[in-house]
Amino acid sequence: xxxxxxxxxxxxxxxxxxxxxxxxxxxxxxxxxxxxxLDLAPVLVGRDRLQVATASLYRVDHGFDxxxxxxxxxxxxxxxxxxxxxxxxxxxQLARLIGQGESA
Numbered sequence: 806x807x808x809x810x811x812x813x814x815x816x817x818x819x820x821x822x823x824x825x826x827x828x829x830x831x832x833x834x835x836x837x838x839x840x841x842x843l844d845l846a847p848v849l850v851g852r853d854r855l856q857v858a859t860a861s862l863y864r865v866d867h868g869f870d871x872x873x874x875x876x877x878x879x880x881x882x883x884x885x886x887x888x889x890x891x892x893x894x895x896x897x898q899l900a901r902l903i904g905q906g907e908s909a
Contacts, residue, residue, distance in 0.1 A: 814873070816862050824866040838862040840878070862889070 813822060814836055821837035840859035858879040863886075865871050872888040887895065 814862075814864065834866050836862075836864045836866060836873075843877075845879070858884070 813819075813824070816838040817836040818839045821839065823834040824836060825834045838861045840861040843858040843860055845858050858877060861876050861878075862873055863876050864873040872890065874886050875889050875892045877885040
């Protein structure tokens, strides 16, 4: 038996990854990053105010290229997930909107 050493993306956390041996007939698991903390306390107000959210990366291992996803969690629940290739476009759109608000 040989040792299995899967190719992990640089952001993949060994503590959170559960990718299985690609030589097995069924593959599975996912690469997962350590979450980063987003401090929302200064920006959110109201009765249902969230104090902290997290963001992390996730990519399913199927033995072929799959999308890497940006996962945003708040209050311990997944609130938003999108392929990172699309998240850049969304962030650009948000930056434009924020810029319009700041200049008004």
